Amino acid sequence: xxxxxxxxxxxxxxxxxxxxxxxxxxxxxxxxxxxxxxxxxxxxxxxxxxxxxxxxxxxxxxxxxxxxxxxxxxxxxxxxxxxxxxxxxxxxxxxxxxxxxxxxxxxxxxxxxxxxxxxxxxxxxxxxxxxxxxx
Amino acid sequence: xxxxxxxxxxxxxxxxxxxxxxxxxxxxxxxxxxxxxxxxxxxxxxxxxxxxxxxxxxxxxxxxxxxxxxxxxxxxxxxxxxxxxxxxxxxxxxxxxxxxxxxxxxxxxxxxxxxxxxxxxxxxxxxxxxxxxxxxxxxxxxxxxxxxxxxxxxxxxxxxxxxxxxxxxxxxxxxxxxxxxxxxxxxxxxxxxxxxxxxxxxxxxxxxxxxxxxxxxxxxxxxxxxxxxxxxxxxxxxxxxxxxxxxxxxxxxxxxxxxxxxxxxxxxxxxxxxxxxxxxxxxxxxxxxxxxxxxxxxxxxxxxxxxxxxxxxxxxxxxxxxxxxxxxxxxxxxxxxxxxxxxxxxxxxxxxxxxxxxxxxxxxxxxxxxxxxxxxxxxxxxxxxxxxxxxxxxxxxxxxxxxxxxxxxxxxxxxxxxxxxxxxxxxxxxxxxxxxxxxxxxxxxxxxxxxxxxxxxxxxxxxxxxxxxxxxxxxxxxxxxxxxxxxxxxxxxxxxxxxxxxxxxxxxxxxxxxxxxxxxxxxxxxxxxx
Amino acid sequence: xxxxxxxxxxxxxxxxxxxxxxxxxxxxxxxxxxxxxxxxxxxxxxxxxxxxxxxxxxxxxxxxxxxxxxxxxxxxxxxxxxxxxxxxxxxxxxxxxxxxxxxxxxxxxxxxxxxxxxxxxxxxxxxxxxxxxxxxxxxxxxxxxxxxxxxxxxxxxxxxxxxxxxxxxxxxxxxxxxxxxxxxxxxxxxxxxxxxxxxxxxxxxxxxxxxxxxxxxxxxxxxxxxxxxxxxxxxxxxxxxxxxxxxxxxxxxxxxxxxxxxxxxxxxxx
Numbered sequence: 001x002x003x004x005x006x007x008x009x010x011x012x013x014x015x016x017x018x019x020x021x022x023x024x025x026x027x028x029x030x031x032x033x034x035x036x037x038x039x040x041x042x043x044x045x046x047x048x049x050x051x052x053x054x055x056x057x058x059x060x061x062x063x064x065x066x067x068x069x070x071x072x073x074x075x076x077x078x079x080x081x082x083x084x085x086x087x088x089x090x091x092x093x094x095x096x097x098x099x100x101x102x103x104x105x106x107x108x109x110x111x112x113x114x115x116x117x118x119x120x121x122x123x124x125x126x127x128x129x130x131x132x133x134x135x
Numbered sequence: 136x137x138x139x140x141x142x143x144x145x146x147x148x149x150x151x152x153x154x155x156x157x158x159x160x161x162x163x164x165x166x167x168x169x170x171x172x173x174x175x176x177x178x179x180x181x182x183x184x185x186x187x188x189x190x191x192x193x194x195x196x197x198x199x200x201x202x203x204x205x206x207x208x209x210x211x212x213x214x215x216x217x218x219x220x221x222x223x224x225x226x227x228x229x230x231x232x233x234x235x236x237x238x239x240x241x242x243x244x245x246x247x248x249x250x251x252x253x254x255x256x257x258x259x260x261x262x263x264x265x266x267x268x269x270x271x272x273x274x275x276x277x278x279x280x281x282x283x284x285x286x287x288x289x290x291x292x293x294x295x296x297x298x299x300x301x302x303x304x305x306x307x308x309x310x311x312x313x314x315x316x317x318x319x320x321x322x323x324x325x326x327x328x329x330x331x332x333x334x335x336x337x338x339x340x341x342x343x344x345x346x347x348x349x350x351x352x353x354x355x356x357x358x359x360x361x362x363x364x365x366x367x368x369x370x371x372x373x374x375x376x377x378x379x380x381x382x383x384x385x386x387x388x389x390x391x392x393x394x395x396x397x398x399x400x401x402x403x404x405x406x407x408x409x410x411x412x413x414x415x416x417x418x419x420x421x422x423x424x425x426x427x428x429x430x431x432x433x434x435x436x437x438x439x440x441x442x443x444x445x446x447x448x449x450x451x452x453x454x455x456x457x458x459x460x461x462x463x464x465x466x467x468x469x470x471x472x473x474x475x476x477x478x479x480x481x482x483x484x485x486x487x488x489x490x491x492x493x494x495x496x497x498x499x500x501x502x503x504x505x506x507x508x509x510x511x512x513x514x515x516x517x518x519x520x521x522x523x524x525x526x527x528x529x530x531x532x533x534x535x536x537x538x539x540x541x542x543x544x545x546x547x548x549x550x551x552x553x554x555x556x557x558x559x560x561x562x563x564x565x566x567x568x569x570x571x572x573x574x575x576x577x578x579x580x581x582x583x584x585x586x587x588x589x590x591x592x593x594x595x596x597x598x599x600x601x602x603x604x605x606x607x608x609x610x611x612x613x614x615x616x617x618x619x620x621x622x623x624x625x626x627x628x629x630x631x632x633x634x635x636x637x638x639x640x641x642x643x644x645x646x647x648x649x650x651x652x653x654x655x656x657x658x659x660x661x662x663x664x665x
Numbered sequence: 666x667x668x669x670x671x672x673x674x675x676x677x678x679x680x681x682x683x684x685x686x687x688x689x690x691x692x693x694x695x696x697x698x699x700x701x702x703x704x705x706x707x708x709x710x711x712x713x714x715x716x717x718x719x720x721x722x723x724x725x726x727x728x729x730x731x732x733x734x735x736x737x738x739x740x741x742x743x744x745x746x747x748x749x750x751x752x753x754x755x756x757x758x759x760x761x762x763x764x765x766x767x768x769x770x771x772x773x774x775x776x777x778x779x780x781x782x783x784x785x786x787x788x789x790x791x792x793x794x795x796x797x798x799x800x801x802x803x804x805x806x807x808x809x810x811x812x813x814x815x816x817x818x819x820x821x822x823x824x825x826x827x828x829x830x831x832x833x834x835x836x837x838x839x840x841x842x843x844x845x846x847x848x849x850x851x852x853x854x855x856x857x858x859x860x861x862x863x864x865x866x867x868x869x870x871x872x873x874x875x876x877x878x879x880x881x882x883x884x885x886x887x888x889x890x891x892x893x894x895x896x897x898x899x900x901x902x903x904x905x906x907x908x909x910x911x912x913x914x915x916x917x918x919x920x921x922x923x924x925x926x927x928x929x930x931x932x933x934x935x
Contacts, residue, residue, distance in 0.1 A: 001683055001733055003698030003726060006447035007502050007690065009434050011427040012561050014313025015140070015163045016436025018502065020695055021428055021447040022722060028428050028448050029725055033830070033884060035715035035778070036693045038503050039140055039436065042715070043886040045162035045828045046559055046573065051427070053570035055451075060409055061423035062452030072421065077455065077463065084378075084420045085467035087403040091376045097355070101365045101374045104326035105381030106315035108424075109432025110441065111480040112457040113317070113324035114332060115472065116380055119461050122350040123470040127337050127359030128374070131326045132315075132382050158826045159856055166886035169824055173795070173888060174788035187856045190823055501691035558827060558856050572829070575846045577854040616855075 001025055007034055011107060012047045015039060019051060028052045088124065097125035104131045138272060138308030138519040139438045139506065143167040146306025149177040149268035151261075153292070154203065154278020154654075158187040159558035161276070161312045161437075168274075177268045179261050181206060181253075182278060183553060184625060185618045194260050197620050198251040200551050201282055201540030201655040206258070207291040208537065209247030211239045211298055213262035220266065221300035228530050229297050235532035242537075250537060266299045270307035277314060277555070281653040283541045285645040290533040297530045303521035313437035315562070320435035323491065323507070324484070328359035333488035349487055352470075363649040366641070369397040376403040380457065381424070383412040386563035386631055392607055393641050407460060410565045413631055422460045425450035431477040432458070433500065435507070439517070441495060442504030540655040541643035548604065548657035550588075550624050554635045555654075557627045564629035580633030581614040583625040584660065589615045592662050599663040602626075604638040604656055610663065624660060628653075669710050671764050672736065676701045681736035681762050685722055687713035696722060712738065712766050716777040718880055720746040720836040724755050736762045740777055741769035742878035745911025746836040749876055752914055755839050780879050780892065791888070795820045798882070798890045802897040818894075819861060824887035827858035831867065831881035831891055837874050837910075844870065864894070872898040873919045876911035 003024050010017040018037025022030035031051040035042035064080035065072040075083075091099055102124070104116040113131075120129040143150055144167040157165040165188060172178045172191055180188050180195040181203075189195035198206045214220050215236060225232050244255035251258075265271050273296050279288045292309055293302070301307035313319050325331040335342035338356045347354045360368055362384070368374040370393070377398075385394060398404065398417050406418035409426045429450040435441045450456065455463075458480060462472035474480050478497045485492045491507040494514040499505060505516040520526065544551050559576035560567040567573045582602060584594075594600060596615050601608060602624070611626070611633045619625050628635045635653075643652040675681045676699065688697040688706070694713035699706055720743055723735045737743060744765065750756040768776050776782040785798045796805065796817050809817065832838045832845060844850050844866050845858075851866065852859045875895040882892040903909050906918040 001698075001726060001730055002700060003683060003685070003722065005695045005697060006428070006445050007693070007695065008428055008444040008447065009316065009436070009442045011316045011434070011444070012566070013161050014315055014318055014437035015161050016316065016434060016438075016440060016442060016504075017163050018442070022725065023447050024725065024729060026448055030722075032717065032834070034502070034693065034695070035717065035883070039438075039440070040163045040166075040886075043163060043166055043828070043884055044830060045826060045886065046576070047561060047567065047570075048163075049828060049830060049833050050570045050572045053572065054566040055426045055428050057410075057569035059411075059569045060426070060451050061411055061415075061421065061454065063423050063454065065418075065421040065423070067419045072416075072418075075420075077453070080420050080422060081460075081463045081467050084403075084405050084422075084464055087419070088376060088378075088405075089468055091402060095375050098359070099373065099375045100378070101360065101368070101376075102378045103362060103365075103380060103382050103384065104321055104324075106313075106318040106321045107381040108317065108321075108457050109430075109444065109477065110317065110320040110324050110435060110484065111432045111477045112380075112461065113321045113326045114480060114484050115458050115461040115465075115474075117325040117331075118350060119465050119470075119472075120378075121331075121337075121346070121354050122352045123465050123468050125352075125355060127328050127355055127357060128365060129326060129359060130328050130362040130365065131318075131321045132362065132384065132387055162826045162828065162886055165826065166888070169886075170788070170888055173791035175790055187823075187826070502693050503691075557854065559854065572846075575853060576827075581854075 005032070010044070010048045010051055017044055017048050019044065019048060021052065028055060092124060098128060100124050100126060101128040104129060106131055136308065136310040136312070136438045137302060137521060138306070138310055140164055140167055142306045142519065143272055144170045147171055147176055147270055147272040148306065149179065149265055149271035151179045151181075151265050151271060151273045152188060153181040153273070153275050155274055155276035155312055156182065156184070156186045156555060157274065157312070160314070160556050162558070164274070164312060177264045179264050181261070183620060183623060194257060194264060196253045196257050196261065198253050200553055200623060201284070202251040202537070203279060203282070203288045204284055204291050204535055205242065205247050205250040205537040206253060207295050208239055208242035208535070209244055209251070209258045210262040210265065211295055212242045212247070213244060213259050214266045214298060215239060217262070219262065220298045224300035225297070228303070228525065229532055230529040231532045231534070235294060235534045238534040238536060265295070269299065269301065270304045271299060271301050272306060272308055272310060273301070274310045274312060276312040278654060280311070280648070280650055282655065283643050283645055283652045284538050285650045286647045287535045287538070291535055294532055294535070297532065302525070302530060303519070303523070305519055308519060311437070316436070317434045319437060319439060320433070320441070323435055328361055331487070332484060333491045346487065361649045363641070363644055363651070366394055366397050369400055372400055375401065376405070377401055378405045378407070379414060380407040383414045383563040383565055385413040385417070386634055386636065387628070392637065407457065409454075410569070412563065412565050423452070423454040424460065425454045425456045429454070430456035430458070433481060439506045440504045441492065441500060441507065443497060443500050443502070541640065541652055542655060542657040544622065544657055548659050550622060550658050550660055552602070552604070552624045552626060552638060552656045552658040553654050554626050554628050554639065556629070560627065560629035562629065564631065567629065580611050580627060580630035582611045582660070583614050583616050583619045585617060585619050585621045585623070586615050587621045589613065592660060594662050601661045601663050602638060603659045603661070606640060607637040609633055609637050624658065668712065668738070668764055669707050672699065672707050672710060673704055675736045675762055676704050676707075681734045683726065683733065684736035685719045686738040687711040712775050714775065714778055716740065716779065716878070716880060718834055718836040719743060720750060723761065724750065724839060727756055727760070731757070732760070734760045734762070736764065738766060739763040740766050742779070742876060745876035746878060748914050749837050749874065749911045752917060753839070758914065778883065780882065796890045796893060798893065800893060802893060802900050805893070821889045822860045822864050823857050824889060825858040825860070825863065826887055827856060827863070828886055830884040830886065834880045834884040836878065836880065837876055864889070868894050868898050871895040873902045873908060873917045874910055875899050
């Protein structure tokens with residue numbers, strides 16, 4: 001049996017508390033506060049202590065879905081990605097890049113936000129990119 | 136935040152919290168405030184609700200919903216009258232003081248008391264506590280920003296801090312508490328319609344050329360639409376397709392009916408999420424993402440600290456990290472993105488965001504992270520901003536008059552509704568309602584009502600009530616508590632079965648920031664006969 | 666270092682399947698499960714200044730595999746926690762090997778972050794209105810009348826932000842269903858956690874249980890002197906029953922779980 005502790009940052013509010021994920025045989029089993037962290041000094045709130053519960057929730061989406069005849073059906077990544085690429089490309093060609101909007105997220109990483117706005121600006125060709133900071 | 140979380144505990148002599156239910160929404164920042172208070176710092180709390188932190192405060196006031204500008208102007212009036220302000224600091228570092236003072240002169244404690252409902256003696260005491268215990272930190276959250284006067288409110292907070300020389304000092308500052316773990320990062324990374332990373336304007340020819348060259352594409356220099364304008368554009372069929380990543384606007388955006396109606400007009404909706412959120416249910420294609428702990432990457436917290444979140448387990452099922460999904464979509468559309476790790480992307484970011492992230496590497500971030508600006512590899516990061524001068528040169532005083540919120544209580548809608556979070560849940564509840572230990576605390580929505588009002592409309596605790604605004608109606612059960620003032624109601628935003636934003640308005644938003652007025656709306660409350 | 670050698674031996678001689686200790690990562694001491702497959706990792710074994718509930722982690726592992734043999738780097742408080750967990754059948758002593766680090770209260774140079782070794786400073790406001798971290802229950806009782814004691818504890822409890830950290834970090838809290846989450850006992854969904862019942866329920870459950878490691882107090886974002894609170898109830902248990910939790914592997918006076926007991930009605934002695 002393997003048991004290791006992986007440092008991470010809580011993904012709820014903007015405080016940015018340091019956590020340790022207790023990983024047993026490759027699965028996150030528990031969340032502990034990182035005691036020597038400069039932000040939270042080994043303390044957490046109720047959401048932080050239960051951080052692993054949403055990650056391991058059975059409600060998680062398990063793979064890509066594509067709407068067919070009004071219903072969302074399981075698809076492969078190639079099918080889902082190609083369909084999205086095709087639809088975006090066609091709308092862009094017919095109505096111009098500003099007919100597409102992108103909402104990036106205050107929940108995804110810096111790297112992912114960067115790529116999302118790069119995608120919007122360089123690939124779609126519009127500056128219609130925003131996120132829910134206002135909400 | 137201009138300053139750092141640890142400073143509240145170690146350096147601030149006074150802490151002024153306005154429009155933030157800190158113990159519920161930013162508990163580990165509240166932890167520092169409690170510690171500071173126990174060590175002798177003064178605590179001032181201004182909030183329309185009786186929040187937990189108010190019980191610990193040296194002085195707490197419940198000002199009327201939306202009267203923040205008047206309250207702050209009143210405090211500044213008292214400070215100037217008593218010469219508690221810092222003339223040297225103002226002369227050296229600020230500008231436009233006289234025009235500002237002319238407006239402040241009109242906000243006598245008596246007049247402010249009429250607008251805010253706060254007693255003149257309390258306004259005077261607040262002013263004294265804040266100005267006579269330096270350095271003083273000012274903290275706020277959505278209670279300040281989610282108003283039609285959101286920008287005015289923020290500017291008034293800045294005026295107060297500058298008036299007392301509290302900006303650019305350790306333990307002072309203006310400290311907006313970010314509501315989501317990476318709001319700061321999403322903004323820093325250019326997730327805004329008018330700027331690239333590090334707030335480099337798309338319309339600036341130099342910045343535009345720099346990014347055009349780096350990405351090998353001619354980029355548009357016309358700022359795009361904000362989320363509020365995008366929804367309007369969807370409604371007018373100007374926007375035909377949306378790509379929504381990790382957001383649930385169906386629940387979080389104002390005026391649910393309006394948005395729901397608009398989303399139906401889209402030709403194509405792509406949603407990328409970890410859950411089948413209300414928004415994802417309307418999608419044509421859904422990309423399933425890996426969650427926290429299933430991929431590497433960095434987040435930037437409210438004190439500008441960029442920190443690594445590491446991969447601890449493999450992504451569940453057939454999900455992929457968001458950066459891999461975006462790369463695949465981009466490549467499928469003919470623009471090849473082939474990053475082999477999050478770290479390679481981070482290195483590309485730091486290369487293009489020299490002034491703030493330039494000195495950061497994964498190795499340097501370690502566990503503690505680094506606070507931007509961190510412009511070069513030897514820079515230790517910046518705990519507090521504006522040390523010698525303001526980023527813009529002189530700190531500008533804004534002369535701001537109080538304006539009423541968009542809706543006031545009236546005969547037909549005699550109550551004022553405010554919205555927010557409760558301690559056990561988060562935002563639209565997608566991440567918290569699936570968590571057993573959080574669900575135990577609160578399983579469904581409720582509306583908080585004062586006992587006097589409950590008596591008037593003849594309801595007991597947990598009775599169902601009907602809330603009606605100019606936009607719509609919803610049914611919810613009542614929670615009777617003195618946490619809200621008479622005439623006010625509070626509704627948490629987490630529960631899809633009681634969607635707060637059926638009631639809130641999408642027409643009332645700040646003209647500049649386009650932030651909706653979630654914190655004040657007029658409603659009627661009626662007992663539902665059982 | 667002898668500790669490294671001893672831990673390596675435990676793994677190499679198959680006396681344990683996993684050894685719970687600490688390692689350093691980016692300047693932070695964090696817990697780690699060392700295994701035979703990566704036995705040389707033990708060269709980085711640290712006796713951490715930061716204490717984590719290694720015994721609770723051992724329970725997590727034992728729950729997944731009851732036959733797993735676990736080695737633990739054990740401070741005195743860990744040893745007490747283990748004894749208590751043996752008493753309550755949460756761990757099997759035959760499956761646990763300890764390498765002891767004694768520090769409570771000892772002159773050992775690598776102390777843990779225990780408040781007995783480096784007392785927590787109590788701020789002036791807290792001293793005046795709340796409960797001093799470093800007060801002893803007996804002095805607190807002697808120096809304040811009941812009204813004063815109540816108001817001081819009420820001050821402490823009203824700060825609670827209901828994180829459940831005191832319970833979550835506690836090495837001897839293992840119940841599957843927790844009274845603190847029972848809606849008939851504690852009102853759910855409100856802040857502060859219902860005053861004072863939330864903390865009084867936890868305090869009574871700590872009587873005869875608490876091994877006085879102080880991890881709860883370290884984890885408390887509201888700075889409530891929990892160690893002192895639980896010492897108060899534990900003192901009562903040791904005064905009346907002569908039982909000190911974790912001292913020996915013996916049944917606690919409260920261990921009636923799984924047994925049928927008959928209670929005869931009797932007037933309350935008030």
